[in-house]
Amino acid sequence: MKLFSKKDAYIILVLFGIILFFLLHKFVYESKKYSSVLEVFINGKLIMEVSEPGTYPIYKDGERITTLIFNGREARVVNSRCPLKICEKMGWIKPGGEIICVPNKLVIKFKEAKIDAQTW
Amino acid sequence: MVIALTAVLIAVASGIYYVESLIPFPLPVGRWGFSNSVVLFYAANFPMKFPLIVAAGKAIIGALLSGRIFSPPFFMGFFGSIAAAIVESALFRLKFGYTGASLAGSAVNNLVQMLVGAFLIKSKYIFSFLPMFLIIGSVSALANAYIAKTFEKVWRELQ
Secondary structure, rough: OOOOOOOOHHHHHHHHHHHHHHHHHHHHHHHHOHHHHHEEEEEOOOEEEEEOOOOEEEEOEEEEEEEEEOOOOEEEEOOOOOOOOOOOOOOOOOOOEEEEEOOOEEEEEEOOOOOOOEEE | HHHHHHHHHHHHHHHHHHHHHOOOOOOOOOOOOOOHHHHHHHHHOOHHHHHHHHHHHHHHHHHHOOOHOOOOOHHHOOOOOOOOHHHHHHHHOOOHHHHHOOOOOHHHHHHHHHHHHHHHHHHHHHHHHHHHHHHHHHHHHHHHHHHHHHHHHHHHOOE
């Protein structure tokens, strides 16, 4: 089998298109307006909204799974009980970013701002 | 002969799978995926069932070694590897080269991992990782294509 066949160029082109599409989608998504309210979801269900700066333990089935720190503009989690602590390594998130913890089925994100009026 | 080689390759892939978790990765989540080079080599040179066995075997043994068996990341990696093995085998039958099959396998692996992750956490937001995964995955896919081609050369010489 060849290292590179002429047909491989089609795959490179398609892959380039897919990457471009998802980058564009991410750019459009991140350029939306966000409120300074955090939403915390577990297993797809909204369990908490946080609007004031502070430290908030997050519980699942009565057990603390992590602690959310919100400074009013950015958020992060600490002291997570998941094995790899990937959610902690994500560090501070700004509006448009998310903290995701797959083992705990946890998603933390900023709430999208409601647009009350448009000028056109 | 093929069964013995499959067993050896599962062991090699599982070893790479475990060791590569020690190599720094530019994102807080994910791994380089160099163990897929073994599956890629097998997909190019043997019927589809054999790369599928290696893909499943390395995901299970690698997860056992790292203590992640039956955790959500295990299921993401398991189904991603299986999907990549199927796509790579199919592309080799269609006369694509190592580079194309590896790039497509890597993209499908990442896409399936995100789909399984989104299903498990019941949220679409996990897809925000996808663009970076596709870009970094493409880099390791190119390396995997070269490694798998080298495996093939060695295999031919041994024959």
